[in-house]
Amino acid sequence: MIDPYEILGVSREADVTAIKLAYRKRVKSAHPDTGGDAETFGQLKASFELLNDPIRRKVYDDTGYDPELADKKDLQGLVILEMLVNEMILDEREPGSFDPVSSMRRKLTDRIVNARFHILEMERHRARIRNHINRIGRKPETDVLGRMLKSRCETIADAISKADSEIQTIEQAYGMLDGYSYEIEIAEVKDAAE
Structure with missing residues:
Protein backbone atom coordinates (compact mmCIF):
# COMPACT_ATOMS: atom_id res chain seq x y z
CA MET A 1 0.00 0.00 0.00
CA ILE A 2 1.38 3.37 -0.97
CA ASP A 3 1.22 6.31 1.43
CA PRO A 4 -0.62 9.03 -0.49
CA TYR A 5 0.61 11.76 1.86
CA GLU A 6 4.21 10.74 1.28
CA ILE A 7 3.74 10.43 -2.49
CA LEU A 8 2.29 13.96 -2.71
CA GLY A 9 4.65 15.37 -0.07
CA VAL A 10 1.91 16.79 2.16
CA SER A 11 1.12 16.45 5.85
CA ARG A 12 -1.85 14.45 7.13
CA GLU A 13 -3.49 17.73 8.13
CA ALA A 14 -3.24 19.21 4.61
CA ASP A 15 -6.44 20.70 3.27
CA VAL A 16 -7.83 20.10 -0.23
CA THR A 17 -6.15 23.24 -1.61
CA ALA A 18 -2.71 22.16 -0.39
CA ILE A 19 -3.26 18.67 -1.82
CA LYS A 20 -4.24 20.09 -5.23
CA LEU A 21 -1.19 22.39 -5.27
CA ALA A 22 1.16 19.53 -4.36
CA TYR A 23 -0.40 17.30 -7.01
CA ARG A 24 -0.10 19.94 -9.75
CA LYS A 25 3.51 20.66 -8.82
CA ARG A 26 4.59 17.01 -8.84
CA VAL A 27 2.53 15.85 -11.80
CA LYS A 28 4.28 18.29 -14.16
CA SER A 29 7.58 16.48 -13.88
CA ALA A 30 6.12 13.00 -13.46
CA HIS A 31 3.83 12.97 -16.52
CA PRO A 32 5.07 10.48 -19.15
CA ASP A 33 4.59 13.08 -21.92
CA THR A 34 7.19 15.32 -20.26
CA GLY A 35 9.70 12.52 -19.71
CA GLY A 36 8.35 11.31 -16.37
CA ASP A 37 7.85 7.76 -15.21
CA ALA A 38 4.43 6.19 -15.87
CA GLU A 39 4.43 4.31 -12.56
CA THR A 40 5.24 7.44 -10.55
CA PHE A 41 2.58 9.35 -12.46
CA GLY A 42 0.04 6.60 -11.69
CA GLN A 43 0.90 6.72 -7.99
CA LEU A 44 0.54 10.51 -7.94
CA LYS A 45 -2.83 10.33 -9.65
CA ALA A 46 -4.09 7.54 -7.35
CA SER A 47 -2.86 9.42 -4.28
CA PHE A 48 -4.56 12.63 -5.38
CA GLU A 49 -7.83 10.81 -6.09
CA LEU A 50 -7.73 9.17 -2.67
CA LEU A 51 -7.00 12.36 -0.73
CA ASN A 52 -9.40 14.46 -2.80
CA ASP A 53 -12.31 12.15 -1.91
CA PRO A 54 -13.33 12.89 1.73
CA ILE A 55 -14.85 9.46 2.33
CA ARG A 56 -11.91 7.48 0.93
CA ARG A 57 -9.52 9.77 2.81
CA LYS A 58 -11.37 9.17 6.10
CA VAL A 59 -11.28 5.38 5.56
CA TYR A 60 -7.57 5.59 4.75
CA ASP A 61 -6.84 7.80 7.77
CA ASP A 62 -8.79 5.45 10.07
CA THR A 63 -7.41 2.15 8.77
CA GLY A 64 -4.28 2.85 6.73
CA TYR A 65 -5.94 1.15 3.75
CA ASP A 66 -7.86 2.29 0.74
CA PRO A 67 -10.35 -0.19 -0.72
CA GLU A 68 -9.41 0.80 -4.27
CA LEU A 69 -5.63 0.61 -3.79
CA ALA A 70 -5.25 -2.08 -1.15
Missing part, protein backbone atom coordinates in the same frame (compact mmCIF):
# COMPACT_ATOMS: atom_id res chain seq x y z
CA ASP A 71 -4.54 -5.69 -1.83
CA LYS A 72 -7.65 -7.88 -1.61
CA LYS A 73 -6.00 -10.06 1.06
CA ASP A 74 -5.30 -7.00 3.20
CA LEU A 75 -8.93 -5.94 2.98
CA GLN A 76 -10.11 -9.43 3.94
CA GLY A 77 -7.70 -9.39 6.88
CA LEU A 78 -9.08 -6.02 7.93
CA VAL A 79 -12.60 -7.44 8.00
CA ILE A 80 -11.47 -10.14 10.42
CA LEU A 81 -9.60 -7.63 12.58
CA GLU A 82 -12.65 -5.34 12.57
CA MET A 83 -14.71 -8.12 14.17
CA LEU A 84 -12.01 -8.69 16.79
CA VAL A 85 -11.77 -4.97 17.53
CA ASN A 86 -15.55 -4.89 18.03
CA GLU A 87 -15.24 -7.78 20.50
CA MET A 88 -12.46 -5.89 22.33
CA ILE A 89 -14.60 -2.77 22.57
CA LEU A 90 -17.57 -4.72 23.91
CA ASP A 91 -15.47 -6.60 26.48
CA GLU A 92 -16.63 -5.44 29.91
CA ARG A 93 -13.27 -5.96 31.59
CA GLU A 94 -11.36 -2.86 32.60
CA PRO A 95 -8.74 -1.71 30.05
CA GLY A 96 -5.29 -2.66 31.32
CA SER A 97 -6.61 -5.69 33.21
CA PHE A 98 -6.24 -8.03 30.20
CA ASP A 99 -4.30 -8.12 26.96
CA PRO A 100 -6.70 -7.75 24.01
CA VAL A 101 -3.90 -8.10 21.44
CA SER A 102 -2.92 -11.51 22.82
CA SER A 103 -6.59 -12.41 22.91
CA MET A 104 -6.92 -11.50 19.23
CA ARG A 105 -3.88 -13.62 18.38
CA ARG A 106 -5.31 -16.58 20.33
CA LYS A 107 -8.65 -16.29 18.55
CA LEU A 108 -6.96 -16.15 15.17
CA THR A 109 -4.76 -19.13 16.03
CA ASP A 110 -7.83 -21.08 17.17
CA ARG A 111 -9.57 -20.29 13.90
CA ILE A 112 -6.56 -21.52 11.91
CA VAL A 113 -6.35 -24.74 13.94
CA ASN A 114 -10.08 -25.37 13.50
CA ALA A 115 -9.90 -24.73 9.76
CA ARG A 116 -6.92 -27.10 9.39
CA PHE A 117 -8.72 -29.78 11.38
CA HIS A 118 -11.78 -29.30 9.16
CA ILE A 119 -9.57 -29.73 6.07
CA LEU A 120 -8.14 -32.96 7.48
CA GLU A 121 -11.67 -34.26 8.07
CA MET A 122 -12.75 -33.36 4.56
CA GLU A 123 -9.65 -35.01 3.08
CA ARG A 124 -10.43 -38.16 5.08
CA HIS A 125 -13.99 -38.20 3.71
CA ARG A 126 -12.77 -37.62 0.17
CA ALA A 127 -10.32 -40.52 0.49
CA ARG A 128 -13.16 -42.78 1.67
CA ILE A 129 -15.32 -41.74 -1.29
CA ARG A 130 -12.46 -42.44 -3.71
CA ASN A 131 -12.03 -45.84 -2.12
CA HIS A 132 -15.73 -46.55 -2.71
CA ILE A 133 -15.43 -45.37 -6.32
CA ASN A 134 -12.56 -47.79 -6.91
CA ARG A 135 -14.57 -50.71 -5.47
CA ILE A 136 -17.92 -50.14 -7.17
CA GLY A 137 -18.61 -52.11 -10.35
CA ARG A 138 -19.97 -49.87 -13.09
CA LYS A 139 -22.98 -50.36 -15.30
CA PRO A 140 -22.04 -50.12 -18.97
CA GLU A 141 -24.66 -47.52 -20.04
CA THR A 142 -24.72 -45.09 -17.13
CA ASP A 143 -22.67 -44.72 -14.05
CA VAL A 144 -25.08 -42.93 -11.75
CA LEU A 145 -23.32 -43.93 -8.55
CA GLY A 146 -19.88 -43.12 -9.93
CA ARG A 147 -21.01 -39.67 -11.09
CA MET A 148 -22.65 -38.96 -7.74
CA LEU A 149 -19.56 -39.98 -5.81
CA LYS A 150 -17.25 -37.99 -8.14
CA SER A 151 -19.52 -34.99 -7.68
CA ARG A 152 -19.15 -35.33 -3.91
CA CYS A 153 -15.36 -35.45 -4.29
CA GLU A 154 -15.48 -32.23 -6.34
CA THR A 155 -17.70 -30.55 -3.75
CA ILE A 156 -15.27 -31.55 -1.00
CA ALA A 157 -12.33 -30.27 -3.08
CA ASP A 158 -14.10 -26.90 -3.44
CA ALA A 159 -14.71 -26.78 0.32
CA ILE A 160 -11.04 -27.59 0.99
CA SER A 161 -10.01 -24.80 -1.36
CA LYS A 162 -12.29 -22.34 0.45
CA ALA A 163 -10.91 -23.44 3.82
CA ASP A 164 -7.34 -22.92 2.52
CA SER A 165 -8.30 -19.41 1.40
CA GLU A 166 -9.83 -18.74 4.81
CA ILE A 167 -6.60 -19.81 6.49
CA GLN A 168 -4.61 -17.44 4.27
CA THR A 169 -6.96 -14.59 5.18
CA ILE A 170 -6.68 -15.35 8.89
CA GLU A 171 -2.89 -15.52 8.57
CA GLN A 172 -2.98 -12.13 6.83
CA ALA A 173 -4.96 -10.69 9.76
CA TYR A 174 -2.52 -12.30 12.20
CA GLY A 175 0.40 -10.68 10.35
CA MET A 176 -1.28 -7.29 10.68
CA LEU A 177 -0.95 -7.66 14.45
CA ASP A 178 2.86 -7.97 14.19
CA GLY A 179 4.63 -5.36 16.27
CA TYR A 180 1.69 -4.67 18.58
CA SER A 181 1.92 -5.15 22.32
CA TYR A 182 -0.36 -4.16 25.17
CA GLU A 183 0.56 -2.77 28.55
CA ILE A 184 -1.17 -4.47 31.45
CA GLU A 185 -1.40 -2.70 34.79
CA ILE A 186 0.66 -5.06 36.91
CA ALA A 187 0.01 -3.37 40.26
CA GLU A 188 -3.73 -3.98 39.98
CA VAL A 189 -3.18 -7.58 38.91
CA LYS A 190 -0.96 -8.21 41.97
CA ASP A 191 -3.54 -6.61 44.30
CA ALA A 192 -6.29 -8.75 42.81
CA ALA A 193 -4.20 -11.92 43.34
CA GLU A 194 -3.65 -11.17 47.02
Whole structure:
Protein backbone atom coordinates (compact mmCIF):
# COMPACT_ATOMS: atom_id res chain seq x y z
CA MET A 1 0.00 0.00 0.00
CA ILE A 2 1.38 3.37 -0.97
CA ASP A 3 1.22 6.31 1.43
CA PRO A 4 -0.62 9.03 -0.49
CA TYR A 5 0.61 11.76 1.86
CA GLU A 6 4.21 10.74 1.28
CA ILE A 7 3.74 10.43 -2.49
CA LEU A 8 2.29 13.96 -2.71
CA GLY A 9 4.65 15.37 -0.07
CA VAL A 10 1.91 16.79 2.16
CA SER A 11 1.12 16.45 5.85
CA ARG A 12 -1.85 14.45 7.13
CA GLU A 13 -3.49 17.73 8.13
CA ALA A 14 -3.24 19.21 4.61
CA ASP A 15 -6.44 20.70 3.27
CA VAL A 16 -7.83 20.10 -0.23
CA THR A 17 -6.15 23.24 -1.61
CA ALA A 18 -2.71 22.16 -0.39
CA ILE A 19 -3.26 18.67 -1.82
CA LYS A 20 -4.24 20.09 -5.23
CA LEU A 21 -1.19 22.39 -5.27
CA ALA A 22 1.16 19.53 -4.36
CA TYR A 23 -0.40 17.30 -7.01
CA ARG A 24 -0.10 19.94 -9.75
CA LYS A 25 3.51 20.66 -8.82
CA ARG A 26 4.59 17.01 -8.84
CA VAL A 27 2.53 15.85 -11.80
CA LYS A 28 4.28 18.29 -14.16
CA SER A 29 7.58 16.48 -13.88
CA ALA A 30 6.12 13.00 -13.46
CA HIS A 31 3.83 12.97 -16.52
CA PRO A 32 5.07 10.48 -19.15
CA ASP A 33 4.59 13.08 -21.92
CA THR A 34 7.19 15.32 -20.26
CA GLY A 35 9.70 12.52 -19.71
CA GLY A 36 8.35 11.31 -16.37
CA ASP A 37 7.85 7.76 -15.21
CA ALA A 38 4.43 6.19 -15.87
CA GLU A 39 4.43 4.31 -12.56
CA THR A 40 5.24 7.44 -10.55
CA PHE A 41 2.58 9.35 -12.46
CA GLY A 42 0.04 6.60 -11.69
CA GLN A 43 0.90 6.72 -7.99
CA LEU A 44 0.54 10.51 -7.94
CA LYS A 45 -2.83 10.33 -9.65
CA ALA A 46 -4.09 7.54 -7.35
CA SER A 47 -2.86 9.42 -4.28
CA PHE A 48 -4.56 12.63 -5.38
CA GLU A 49 -7.83 10.81 -6.09
CA LEU A 50 -7.73 9.17 -2.67
CA LEU A 51 -7.00 12.36 -0.73
CA ASN A 52 -9.40 14.46 -2.80
CA ASP A 53 -12.31 12.15 -1.91
CA PRO A 54 -13.33 12.89 1.73
CA ILE A 55 -14.85 9.46 2.33
CA ARG A 56 -11.91 7.48 0.93
CA ARG A 57 -9.52 9.77 2.81
CA LYS A 58 -11.37 9.17 6.10
CA VAL A 59 -11.28 5.38 5.56
CA TYR A 60 -7.57 5.59 4.75
CA ASP A 61 -6.84 7.80 7.77
CA ASP A 62 -8.79 5.45 10.07
CA THR A 63 -7.41 2.15 8.77
CA GLY A 64 -4.28 2.85 6.73
CA TYR A 65 -5.94 1.15 3.75
CA ASP A 66 -7.86 2.29 0.74
CA PRO A 67 -10.35 -0.19 -0.72
CA GLU A 68 -9.41 0.80 -4.27
CA LEU A 69 -5.63 0.61 -3.79
CA ALA A 70 -5.25 -2.08 -1.15
CA ASP A 71 -4.54 -5.69 -1.83
CA LYS A 72 -7.65 -7.88 -1.61
CA LYS A 73 -6.00 -10.06 1.06
CA ASP A 74 -5.30 -7.00 3.20
CA LEU A 75 -8.93 -5.94 2.98
CA GLN A 76 -10.11 -9.43 3.94
CA GLY A 77 -7.70 -9.39 6.88
CA LEU A 78 -9.08 -6.02 7.93
CA VAL A 79 -12.60 -7.44 8.00
CA ILE A 80 -11.47 -10.14 10.42
CA LEU A 81 -9.60 -7.63 12.58
CA GLU A 82 -12.65 -5.34 12.57
CA MET A 83 -14.71 -8.12 14.17
CA LEU A 84 -12.01 -8.69 16.79
CA VAL A 85 -11.77 -4.97 17.53
CA ASN A 86 -15.55 -4.89 18.03
CA GLU A 87 -15.24 -7.78 20.50
CA MET A 88 -12.46 -5.89 22.33
CA ILE A 89 -14.60 -2.77 22.57
CA LEU A 90 -17.57 -4.72 23.91
CA ASP A 91 -15.47 -6.60 26.48
CA GLU A 92 -16.63 -5.44 29.91
CA ARG A 93 -13.27 -5.96 31.59
CA GLU A 94 -11.36 -2.86 32.60
CA PRO A 95 -8.74 -1.71 30.05
CA GLY A 96 -5.29 -2.66 31.32
CA SER A 97 -6.61 -5.69 33.21
CA PHE A 98 -6.24 -8.03 30.20
CA ASP A 99 -4.30 -8.12 26.96
CA PRO A 100 -6.70 -7.75 24.01
CA VAL A 101 -3.90 -8.10 21.44
CA SER A 102 -2.92 -11.51 22.82
CA SER A 103 -6.59 -12.41 22.91
CA MET A 104 -6.92 -11.50 19.23
CA ARG A 105 -3.88 -13.62 18.38
CA ARG A 106 -5.31 -16.58 20.33
CA LYS A 107 -8.65 -16.29 18.55
CA LEU A 108 -6.96 -16.15 15.17
CA THR A 109 -4.76 -19.13 16.03
CA ASP A 110 -7.83 -21.08 17.17
CA ARG A 111 -9.57 -20.29 13.90
CA ILE A 112 -6.56 -21.52 11.91
CA VAL A 113 -6.35 -24.74 13.94
CA ASN A 114 -10.08 -25.37 13.50
CA ALA A 115 -9.90 -24.73 9.76
CA ARG A 116 -6.92 -27.10 9.39
CA PHE A 117 -8.72 -29.78 11.38
CA HIS A 118 -11.78 -29.30 9.16
CA ILE A 119 -9.57 -29.73 6.07
CA LEU A 120 -8.14 -32.96 7.48
CA GLU A 121 -11.67 -34.26 8.07
CA MET A 122 -12.75 -33.36 4.56
CA GLU A 123 -9.65 -35.01 3.08
CA ARG A 124 -10.43 -38.16 5.08
CA HIS A 125 -13.99 -38.20 3.71
CA ARG A 126 -12.77 -37.62 0.17
CA ALA A 127 -10.32 -40.52 0.49
CA ARG A 128 -13.16 -42.78 1.67
CA ILE A 129 -15.32 -41.74 -1.29
CA ARG A 130 -12.46 -42.44 -3.71
CA ASN A 131 -12.03 -45.84 -2.12
CA HIS A 132 -15.73 -46.55 -2.71
CA ILE A 133 -15.43 -45.37 -6.32
CA ASN A 134 -12.56 -47.79 -6.91
CA ARG A 135 -14.57 -50.71 -5.47
CA ILE A 136 -17.92 -50.14 -7.17
CA GLY A 137 -18.61 -52.11 -10.35
CA ARG A 138 -19.97 -49.87 -13.09
CA LYS A 139 -22.98 -50.36 -15.30
CA PRO A 140 -22.04 -50.12 -18.97
CA GLU A 141 -24.66 -47.52 -20.04
CA THR A 142 -24.72 -45.09 -17.13
CA ASP A 143 -22.67 -44.72 -14.05
CA VAL A 144 -25.08 -42.93 -11.75
CA LEU A 145 -23.32 -43.93 -8.55
CA GLY A 146 -19.88 -43.12 -9.93
CA ARG A 147 -21.01 -39.67 -11.09
CA MET A 148 -22.65 -38.96 -7.74
CA LEU A 149 -19.56 -39.98 -5.81
CA LYS A 150 -17.25 -37.99 -8.14
CA SER A 151 -19.52 -34.99 -7.68
CA ARG A 152 -19.15 -35.33 -3.91
CA CYS A 153 -15.36 -35.45 -4.29
CA GLU A 154 -15.48 -32.23 -6.34
CA THR A 155 -17.70 -30.55 -3.75
CA ILE A 156 -15.27 -31.55 -1.00
CA ALA A 157 -12.33 -30.27 -3.08
CA ASP A 158 -14.10 -26.90 -3.44
CA ALA A 159 -14.71 -26.78 0.32
CA ILE A 160 -11.04 -27.59 0.99
CA SER A 161 -10.01 -24.80 -1.36
CA LYS A 162 -12.29 -22.34 0.45
CA ALA A 163 -10.91 -23.44 3.82
CA ASP A 164 -7.34 -22.92 2.52
CA SER A 165 -8.30 -19.41 1.40
CA GLU A 166 -9.83 -18.74 4.81
CA ILE A 167 -6.60 -19.81 6.49
CA GLN A 168 -4.61 -17.44 4.27
CA THR A 169 -6.96 -14.59 5.18
CA ILE A 170 -6.68 -15.35 8.89
CA GLU A 171 -2.89 -15.52 8.57
CA GLN A 172 -2.98 -12.13 6.83
CA ALA A 173 -4.96 -10.69 9.76
CA TYR A 174 -2.52 -12.30 12.20
CA GLY A 175 0.40 -10.68 10.35
CA MET A 176 -1.28 -7.29 10.68
CA LEU A 177 -0.95 -7.66 14.45
CA ASP A 178 2.86 -7.97 14.19
CA GLY A 179 4.63 -5.36 16.27
CA TYR A 180 1.69 -4.67 18.58
CA SER A 181 1.92 -5.15 22.32
CA TYR A 182 -0.36 -4.16 25.17
CA GLU A 183 0.56 -2.77 28.55
CA ILE A 184 -1.17 -4.47 31.45
CA GLU A 185 -1.40 -2.70 34.79
CA ILE A 186 0.66 -5.06 36.91
CA ALA A 187 0.01 -3.37 40.26
CA GLU A 188 -3.73 -3.98 39.98
CA VAL A 189 -3.18 -7.58 38.91
CA LYS A 190 -0.96 -8.21 41.97
CA ASP A 191 -3.54 -6.61 44.30
CA ALA A 192 -6.29 -8.75 42.81
CA ALA A 193 -4.20 -11.92 43.34
CA GLU A 194 -3.65 -11.17 47.02
